[in-house]
Amino acid sequence: MQYLLTRPDSLNATIQLPASKSISNRALILHALSGGTTLPANLSDCDDTRVMVRALDGHPQHIDIMAAGTAMRFLTAYLSVTPGTRVITGTERMQQRPIRILVDALRTLGAQIDYIGNEGFPPLRITGSRLQGHEIELAGNVSSQYISALLMIGPVLPRGLELHLTGDIISRPYINLTLQLMHSFGANAQWTAPDRIKVEPGSYQDVPFTVESDWSAASYWYEMLALWSSDADDSVAAPCIELPGLLPHSHQGDSRGAEVFARLGIHTEYTAQGVRLTRTSTCADRLDEDMTDIPDLAQTFVVTCCLKGITFRFTGLQTLKIKETDRICALITELRKLGYVVRSEQDSILTWDGERCPASDAPAIDTYEDHRMAMAFAPACLVRPDIRINNPQVVSKSYPNYWKDLQVAGFRITEGTES
Known part of the structure; x- marks a missing residue:
């Protein structure tokens, strides 16, 4: 199966993220x-x-x-x-x-x-x-x-x-x-x-417990807002994403993604319901980041930075090679299809100095049985209108409603057969 993604005319939505x-x-x-x-x-x-x-x-x-x-x-x-x-x-x-x-x-x-x-x-x-x-x-x-x-x-x-x-x-x-x-x-x-x-030795207690929303899933909505650009007239509402259920002092490590995205022009406002994301006028032209604590956000930030033309050096990625796939190799391979030459060092560092290569026509992104490859590359359709995602069903590993939520936000998804 393959999905062809088409960007929405505007980006304003309230999305109920999956639980962590x-x-x-x-x-x-x-x-x-x-x-x-x-x-x-x-x-x-x-x-x-x-x-x-x-x-x-x-x-x-x-x-x-x-x-x-x-x-x-x-x-x-x-x-x-x-x-x-x-x-x-x-x-x-x-x-x-x-x-x-x-x-x-x-x-x-x-x-x-x-x-x-x-x-x-x-x-x-x-x-x-x-x-x-x-x-x-x-x-x-x-x-x-x-x-x-x-x-x-x-x-x-x-x-x-x-x-x-x-x-x-x-x-x-x-x-x-x-x-x-x-x-x-x-x-x-x-x-x-x-x-x-x-x-200490002891025993656990049977207590009521409610799971909070997932900050890892939130990262893809931050990415969409970061990649959004529009030539529309002033009558179109400014882009805004609301994500209920996220907590400001979460113990989820990936909540630090909000701080990193702030340097890419995304403002996080904490509300009684969750967070409200809007764009700012400032954005870094380079990102140097130790991702030891947030390795699951590597794909999100690598794709975002390349598509925004922001050079980077991301360290602390030694666990990426033993994830659902070798994520370092997968990122390098798939980004070449979009025209970006990303390099690795010591099996734990990813860098991009702005080097480009010829992009594929109508690129189809392979997902390698890895949910995060599909979700991190899908927002690329905001920059490349002909982007395709192979085996999109892999998102069920962590975010089963991802494609439905994209449609809620106005993205158009056409199903096809992988060639």
Whole structure:
């Protein structure tokens, strides 16, 4: 399937974003560990959360989490402390995504985990038990989801958990988000030093909990406003996007995207309902940014900057190569279709110095089974009227109503067949 996107005549809309996938998936694990019956409210309806709900409902013996990396990591830890033997697997790409670091850490605590196929990769056979270990040393530059998975099972360990992170600690906001949610469910967990976290033994509480809207999803609406330009007369209303349900002091790491977009000419006004986005008259001509804490926004900012002619150097992107796809390679490949030569350094840096190349006629963007490739490139139709998105259904992983919301905002979508 392929979508041809046509820009709207104006850009004024109120969009109900999906609930946060990051919060939903953590809340589901914490709810399950509490043994409670009060399911969190306003859960995300994305693929990643659906597979988590299905896996936790009745604890099936064979769990297929498809392409949900978060579910694979969180459930691997959860199943290690849950009675029973289960197999957890996923898509072909999921079976190529490494999980050895998490498995080794859990084995240090006493977990019984076996590789069914290739050593170091899913699928896994996990036999849950009462883990007696309580201390782990882990490199701080691994995926924060490994760290969060371990932290969340900490309270149910007989002696709790002491986690020592070595070297540079990436994605610290995601770790803090996990700690904040653990507190919400009654756990006692905190940083005791810049590189150490202690989780006291105890139990989680079955408490009412409502999931807030997703700041990662909001980034694409910021991008649309940043790319908007119009030759219309003054009778057309100034562009404005309202996004209910976003909180000003959110623990979601991607809320920092609002501050970065402020340098690209987007003003965020916090209201009683959420946020109201408008354009300003100032915009940076270059962006240098450490994205260690916000790697999921890399595609959004790379595409935005190229299409606005803003040179950049984005560092801290070492986790991009092991996401749903190799996002560094995918960005470089697809942006060439639009005429931009983006380069990588050390598998963790993306740069653009303004270099251009011939663009493809009627470019069709491949999405690589990656939801964020589709959502980050779709707004390019505001600059390139002939943009096409291949396999657009991948957005269901985190934002199932993305295309419907684009239509609410006035975008026209024509369905075709990928050539």
